[in-house]
Amino acid sequence: MAKGSGNDPARRASDRGRYGRLNRERVLAAALELVDREGLSALSMRRLGAELGVEAMALYRYAAGKDALLDGLVEALYLELEERLAAEAGPEGEDAGAHEWRSGLHRIARATYDVCLAHPQAVPLLATRMLAVPLARRPLAVLKDHERVLALLREAGFDDNRAAAVFRAFTAWLLGYVSVELRPMVDNPDEPDPAFRLGLHRMPPQELPILRDVAPALAERGGPQGLAAGLDSLLDRFVEAG
Amino acid sequence: MAKGSGNDPARRASDRGRYGRLNRERVLAAALELVDREGLSALSMRRLGAELGVEAMALYRYAAGKDALLDGLVEALYLELEERLAAEAGPEGEDAGAHEWRSGLHRIARATYDVCLAHPQAVPLLATRMLAVPLARRPLAVLKDHERVLALLREAGFDDNRAAAVFRAFTAWLLGYVSVELRPMVDNPDEPDPAFRLGLHRMPPQELPILRDVAPALAERGGPQGLAAGLDSLLDRFVEAG
DNA sequence: CAGCATCCGTATACGACGTAAACATAGCTG
DNA sequence: CAGCTATGTTTACGTCGTATACGGATGCTG
Known part of the structure; x- marks a missing residue:
């Protein structure tokens, strides 16, 4: 009977059949793919486990619970955003033009828009988890996005309160726009x-x-133009005439 | 043993102990109150039933299922909005000033903001159900709100496409703003x-x-002023200079 | 009032869910 | 090889949404 690692049935997902099948990245990628394919309601621990060829409880090594897994999905979206921004800018240094913070915000907004359209089924998570998780507990990728936006604003000379106001308007418009x-x-x-x-x-x-x-x-649809036009309106009055 | 309608224990909710305990309005009011008090995750059919002194299955006479109940909650929020708008305007006729569509939008925005702040735990529903339910299946109160906004815009002389663009910007800003x-x-x-x-x-x-x-x-927080300021920005460029 | 259809809440049951706890096994370390 | 840790499994519990069948109350019809 070949004493050991027998081929149990139900050993489907991955070639390297044995042990190191999972890791956080793979779990989150599979979760996002499942959500994209079948919608948020199809995402259960058991179902995701099956998708990976694993029992549900195995997932708890990589996400503390279902809520943490959802936060992980949000993080995955922001990581994709980060990738897109890095790819599009290329290896050149930052664009440090005089008033280029506006184009910076436009680039971030557009990339976020693209990510959301690429994963429409996951977008409700942005709204719900944001309303459930306090600032300091948001996934690191989310915080880095915040940092990126705030860095643009502070470099442009806004003080904290002004930067915060612009940040809120930017975020509100962006989130609302993709939702609509x-x-x-x-x-x-x-x-x-x-x-x-x-x-x-x-x-x-x-x-x-x-x-x-x-x-x-x-x-x-308003499309990316609608997004950009509204953003410009907000930035105009909110900022230059502030 | 009193053959009949004995006083079973667990006959709590309402005085008129008999039969007509429930109706849709009461169910939705209890649901909203429960959500306000303990959060969305506390809202289950069984729990809501208990809150009303009734078994869970009884609720299915007033909402086709849990999703329909959530849509009912959204409807309840919009009914509250309607009430506030009616109350604030008083019995006088519509304010039919020349360019008063702007102040009309501001009034609606402000009232919506107030309703959302009064029911913060329910706000995620606005985002999630709106992303789940197609236009024609939205609750009537929601559609009437849309109608109200569009009526303002059409009276102001916008054609369909322009009115739709303003409507989308208005909705996006409002929804995003309260979320943030x-x-x-x-x-x-x-x-x-x-x-x-x-x-x-x-x-x-x-x-x-x-x-x-x-x-x-x-x-x-940006407060109502932040809401109004951003709305003005959007309306300015989006509309007058359109 | 008697008979009956109709409405309303109950009882019971099923499958899926999230997850706590105990366990088994693989692979590394010595 | 012995032992340790990391990883995935097993089993179990309580809760969830809801399909189905039911019984008693209500209100209409005579």
Whole structure:
């Protein structure tokens, strides 16, 4: 019977069959991939374990619990953001132009937008975990993003209070914008008629005349331009005229 | 043994002990109160049932399932918004000034802000359910809020596309602003020293120097003024100069 | 009032969930 | 090889959402 490491059934996921199968990075990557593929509600410890060819309890070596795992997902998103920012800037030094903090904020906003559109199913986590975790307990990648934004603002000469105000406006706009952008508008994607596709027949006809008219326009996205335009508006008055 | 409607123990909630104990309004009110008091995670069908002196399954007569109940909570928030708007305007007619659509948006924004601050534990629902429910399936009170905003914009002469763009910016800013405003910053409220209260000792000291400095300022709130200022910025460029 | 349909809350049960605790085994260290 | 630590498994418990079947109360019809 070959005394040892027999081939139990249910030893699926990885080639290197034996022991060092898992690590935090792999767990988080699998979790994010699962969420992207099947949505947040499909993410359970058991399911994620199965995805990795492992029992649920094994995951507890790499995340203290489900909440910590969700925070890990948030961290993964911010790590992806960090990657994108690093890749796009290339190995050249920082762009230290005179008023280039604005373009810096635009770059960060745009990259965040891209990450969110790449992982729409995970975006609710940004809102919910942010509202659950106090500043100092946020994942390191999140804090580094904060640091990056604040560094731009402080270099531009804002004092703490002014920098904080801009930071809040920047974050609010960015978070709100991607949330609105990702709201599902279509009720039945297979329907050819636009009104039915939006499911407008479900809405009370009398009470909502304007909404019915505007709904098709509402279903359009603002895109990155909308993001940038609003950001510019906020920065203009909030800052230069501050 | 009194053959019938004996006084079982566990007949707590309401005086009129008999049958018509429940209705949708009561269920939703109890749910919102429970969430306000103990947080979203305390809201389970069983727990809510107990709160009303009823078995969990009884709730299914008033909400098709847990998700529908959460949507009902969102609806309750928007009904409260509606009340506040009605109360504040008084019985006078609509304010039909020339460019008063701006003040109309400000009034709605402010009232929404107030409702959110009154129910901070429920705010994550706004983000998550909005990202889960397509437009046409949103609760009626939500749609009526949309209608109200769009009516202001259409009366002001915006065409559909322009109105939709302003609507999206308005919604994004509002939602993002309250989310940022409600983020927990304090790690340990009992601590007298501000730095410890924020839990700054938990953050890596070297990598986040600026964040550490700015954190106290970041912990301040923007308040209603911040909301109004940003909204004005957005409306200025987005609209008048559009 | 009697009979009956209808509404409303209960009882019971099932499968999935998060996770505590004890355990077994692989691979390193001496 | 002996022993230690790191890693994954097993088992178990309590809670969750909810499908289904049920019984008693309510209100309509005669």
